[in-house]
Amino acid sequence: xxxxxxxxxxxxxxxxxxxxxxxxxxxxxxxxxxxxxxxxxxxxxxxxxxxxxxxxxxxxxxxxxxxxxxxxxxxxxxxxxxxxxxxxxxxxxxxxxxxxxxxxx
Amino acid sequence: xxxxxxxxxxxxxxxxxxxxxxxxxxxxxxxxxxxxxxxxxxxxxxxxxxxxxxxxxxxxxxxxxxxxxxxxxxxxxxxxxxxxxxxxxxxxxxxxxxxxxxxxxxxxxxxxxxxxxxxxxxxxxxxxxxxxxxxxxxxxxxxxxxxxxxxxxxxxxxxxxxxxxxxxxxxxxxxxxxxxxxxxxxxxxxxxxxxxxxxxxxxxxxxxxxxxxxxxxxxxxxxxxxxxxxxxxxxxxxxxxxxxxxxxxxxxxxxxxxxxxxxxxxxxxxxxxxxxxxxxxxxxxxxxxxxxxxxxxxxxxxxxxxxxxxxxxxxxxxxxxxxxxxxxxxxxxxxxxxxxxxxxxxxxxxxxxxxxxxxxxxxxxxxxxxxxxxxxxxxxxxxxxxx
Numbered sequence: 322x323x324x325x326x327x328x329x330x331x332x333x334x335x336x337x338x339x340x341x342x343x344x345x346x347x348x349x350x351x352x353x354x355x356x357x358x359x360x361x362x363x364x365x366x367x368x369x370x371x372x373x374x375x376x377x378x379x380x381x382x383x384x385x386x387x388x389x390x391x392x393x394x395x396x397x398x399x400x401x402x403x404x405x406x407x408x409x410x411x412x413x414x415x416x417x418x419x420x421x422x423x424x425x426x
Numbered sequence: 427x428x429x430x431x432x433x434x435x436x437x438x439x440x441x442x443x444x445x446x447x448x449x450x451x452x453x454x455x456x457x458x459x460x461x462x463x464x465x466x467x468x469x470x471x472x473x474x475x476x477x478x479x480x481x482x483x484x485x486x487x488x489x490x491x492x493x494x495x496x497x498x499x500x501x502x503x504x505x506x507x508x509x510x511x512x513x514x515x516x517x518x519x520x521x522x523x524x525x526x527x528x529x530x531x532x533x534x535x536x537x538x539x540x541x542x543x544x545x546x547x548x549x550x551x552x553x554x555x556x557x558x559x560x561x562x563x564x565x566x567x568x569x570x571x572x573x574x575x576x577x578x579x580x581x582x583x584x585x586x587x588x589x590x591x592x593x594x595x596x597x598x599x600x601x602x603x604x605x606x607x608x609x610x611x612x613x614x615x616x617x618x619x620x621x622x623x624x625x626x627x628x629x630x631x632x633x634x635x636x637x638x639x640x641x642x643x644x645x646x647x648x649x650x651x652x653x654x655x656x657x658x659x660x661x662x663x664x665x666x667x668x669x670x671x672x673x674x675x676x677x678x679x680x681x682x683x684x685x686x687x688x689x690x691x692x693x694x695x696x697x698x699x700x701x702x703x704x705x706x707x708x709x710x711x712x713x714x715x716x717x718x719x720x721x722x723x724x725x726x727x728x729x730x731x732x733x734x735x736x737x738x739x740x741x742x743x744x745x746x747x748x749x750x751x752x753x754x755x756x757x758x759x760x761x762x763x764x765x766x767x768x769x770x771x772x773x774x775x776x777x778x779x780x781x782x783x784x785x786x787x788x789x790x791x792x793x794x795x796x797x798x799x800x801x802x803x804x805x806x807x808x809x810x811x812x813x
Contacts, residue, residue, distance in 0.1 A: 357757070357775065357798075358732045361670045364503055365459065365485035369526060370544060371574060371591065371619070371671060395667065400617070400635055402667035407733065 341411050351408065351416060352425045362400065367424060371400065380421050388420070389413040450495035451765065453512045454804035456773065456780055457500070458797045459484045464500065465796050466515055469764050469771075469804060472782055472792050476515035482506040482522075488529040488801055491808035492554060493536035498803065499554070501530040501541055509557060512805070519557045523550055528576065533584040534811070538601050540578060540586050547572035549588065551601055560604040567593025577621020577632055577674065579812045581645050587630040589618035589641075596621070596632055596643050596652050612652040614641035622674040623812035624684070624699065631655075633674050635689055642702060655702045656686070656695055665690025670731035672715050676812030680723030681743050687714035687728075694728060694741065708747055710739045716760065719743075720785055721767040729758045729772075738772065740788075750788055754781050759799070765806035773799035 343351060356365050362372035373379065380388060392413040395403035404413070419425065452470040462484055466476040481487075483504035490499050497518065498510045505524035510517055526545035532538070532554065539554045548564040565573040573590035581587055584601045596614040601607045616636025623630050623645070632641040632652075638660040643652040672687035679685075683705065684697045694717055696706035712734025718727050726741040728748075735757045740750040755774030762771045769791060772781045780794040780802065807813035 358669065360485055361732075364483070364526075366483055366504075368483075368504070370486065370503065370528065371576075400619075400668065400671065402669055 343412055343415055347412070348415075348425075351412060352419075354407070355416060355420075355424065356426075367420070375420050375424075377421055377423070380417075385414070385417050385421065388417045392416060448513070450512055450805050452805075453495070454762070454802065455489060455498055455500075455510070455512070456771075456794070456796050456799050457484050457487045457489070457801040457803075459487065459775070459800040460798035462502075463797065464498075464510065465794070465799075466510075466512060467794065469769070472769070472794075474794055474796075478510060478515065478517060480517065481508050481520070484800070486528065486800070489803040489807075490530060490532040490539070490813070491803075491805050492532070493808055495805035495808045497554075498805075499530065499532065499539050501527050503527060505541075505543070507539070507541055507552065507557060509554075521552075521557050523552070523559070528574070529578065531578045531580045531586060533580055533586075533601060534582055535584060538584060538604055540580075540601070542575040542578040542588055544574040547574050547590075547592070549575055549578060549586065549599065551604060551607065553604075561601070561607050563599050563607055563609055565590050565593065565597070567595060576618060577630075579621055579623035579630060579676070581623050581630065581811070582627045585645070587621065587623060587643070587645065589614060589621045589632040591617055591619065594618065594636075596630060596641060598630075598643075598645065598648060610648060612643055612648070614643075614652045615639060615654060619671050619689075620674040622676050622678060624679050625676045625811060627811045629699075631674065631684070631686075633672065633686065633689070635668075635671070638689070640686060640697075655697060656704055659688060659695060659704065659707075660691060663691075666692065666713065668713055668731060669733070670713070670715055670735075672713070672717070672731075675718075676810065677718040680719035680726060683743070685717050685719065685726045685741070687717050689713075694726070696746075706746060708741055710741075710748060711737050711751065718761055718763070720763055720770070721765065725767075725785060727761050727770060729761060732757075735759070752788065754783070754790075755779070760801050762802035762804055765804065771802050773802055775799060 364370045367375040456465045462481045463479045465474045482502045485503045487502045500508045505527045507523045508520040524543040530541040539552045550562045551560040573592035578588040596612040599609045615634045618632035619635040621632040630643045639654045639657040641652045686695045694708045698705045712730030728739045739748045742749040756776035760773045782791045
C-alpha cells in the first residue's frame with residue numbers, strides 16, 4: 322500500500338466516521354445529481370428556476386428535517402418528485418446540510 | 427511611381443485579407459451549459475469552427491436566430507441575453523435583462539426579440555438590432571402576484587403566445603406597436619409547464635402539469651377561448667414521478683398529428699390535429715422530455731428524464747410505434763436535426779460530447795467534444811414559426 326493510498330484510506334475512514342456521511346465517491350455522485358438533475362428545475366447554480374432557489378439564504382429559516390423529507394418523499398401538489406429511489410434518508414440529510422452551508426461545485 | 431506600386435500592393439493585400447464570403451444555412455451552435463461557452467458548428471463539415479466564452483449561466487439556455495441566420499440570440503438562465511455573430515464568431519452585444527430567465531423567441535418580421543422570465547415573472551421585448559428594451563409586460567395574474575412565464579412562442583403578426591405557470595393562463599401579447607403592446611388573457615388550467623405553436627402558427631398548446639390534459643387556443647379565433655384536449659389521459663391512475671419537465675415546441679407536429687409527452691406516464695400521446703382528438707398512445711422507455719419530429723415527419727425521436735436519460739427511442743410514424751431503441755451516451759439532453767433531417771445531433775452531457783447519427787440507418791457519423799453540452803440550435807430554425 323502506497324503512502325498516498327494509506328492517507329486516502331485514513332481520510333476515507335474519517336469521513337465515514339462523522340455522522341455516517343456518504344463516502345467521497347458517493348458525495349461526488351450526489352453533488353453531480355443535485356447540480357445537474359435537481360438543477361433542471363432549481364438551476365445549476367441553485368438560484369432557482371421552475372423550482373425555488375436552494376441557496377443558504379433561501380433555506381436559512383426552514384427546518385432541516387422538513388427539507389430532507391421534501392427531497393426524500395417529494396411534495397405532493399407541486400412538481401417536486403420523491404427521490405427516494407436514488408438516495409437514502411441519510412444522504413438526503415447530507416444534501417440539506419451542504420445546501421444550508423455551502424454546496425460543493 | 428514607386429509609391430503608386432506600393433499603394434496598389436497594399437490594396438491587393440487588403441482584398442486578400444477580407445472575409446471569405448459564405449452563407450449561414452449550414453451553421454449552428456452548441457450550448458456548453460456548465461462553462462458559459464457556445465461552440466459554433468458547421469453541419470456540412472460536421473465539425474466545430476469556433477468557440478465563444480463569457481455567456482454566463484447557460485443551464486437551460488436556448489437560442490433563436492435572426493431572419494438572415496447570421497445572428498444568434500442566446501437566452502441564459504441568469505437573465506443574460508447575448509447576440510452572437512456566427513460569421514465573425516464573436517459576441518456583438520450582451521445584456522442582463524432579468525434575474526432568472528427561461529428562453530425567448532423572435533418576431534415574424536425578425537425585428538423584436540422577446541425574453542420570457544421567471545423572475546421577475548413576465549416578458550420583455552428588445553430591438554433585435556440593438557437589444558434596446560422596447561417594452562415590458564409583467565405576468566401579474568392577481569394583484570401583486572407575478573407568475574413564472576413558460577412556453578413563449580412567436581405567432582403571426584408579431585404576436586407572442588405564452589402561458590403562466592403560477593397563474594394558469596394562456597396570454598397573447600401583440601407587439602405590432604412594439605412600445606405599446608396589448609395583451610389578451612385566457613384561462614387555461616392548472617400549472618402549464620410549457621407551450622408550443624403549431625408550424626402553421628394557428629394553434630397554441632400549453633401542456634398542463636397540475637392536471638391531465640393540454641390547453642389549446644385557436645389563434646385564428648381567439649374569441650372562442652382556450653379549451654382542453656387530451657383531458658384525463660391518466661384516468662385517475664397514480665402518476666409516475668417526473669424528474670424533469672418535458673419541453674414542447676412546434677417540432678411535435680408531423681403528418682397531421684401532434685406527438686406529445688404524457689406527464690407522469692411513460693407514453694407519447696398522439697392527437698389528430700384536424701379534430702384534436704386522441705388517436706393513440708405509444709409506450710416508450712421513460713418520461714419523455716423532447717418528442718421531436720424529423721423535419722419530414724417520418725420519424726419521432728424521444729429522449730427521457732432522469733434516470734432514463736441515457737436512452738433514445740425512435741418512433742416510425744407509419745408503423746405508429748417505436749422501431750429503434752438506442753443508448754447513445756450519458757445524459758442525452760437535447761436533439762437537433764440537420765435542416766432536412768438526414769442527420770441528428772445528440773448532446774451527451776455527461777460524456778462531454780455531441781454525437782451525430784444518420785437517421786436512416788442509425789449509423790454513428792461522428793462526434794464533437796463539448797463541455798457539458800445541452801441545447802443544439804441550427805440556423806434552419808430562423809425560417810420556422812415557433813422555433
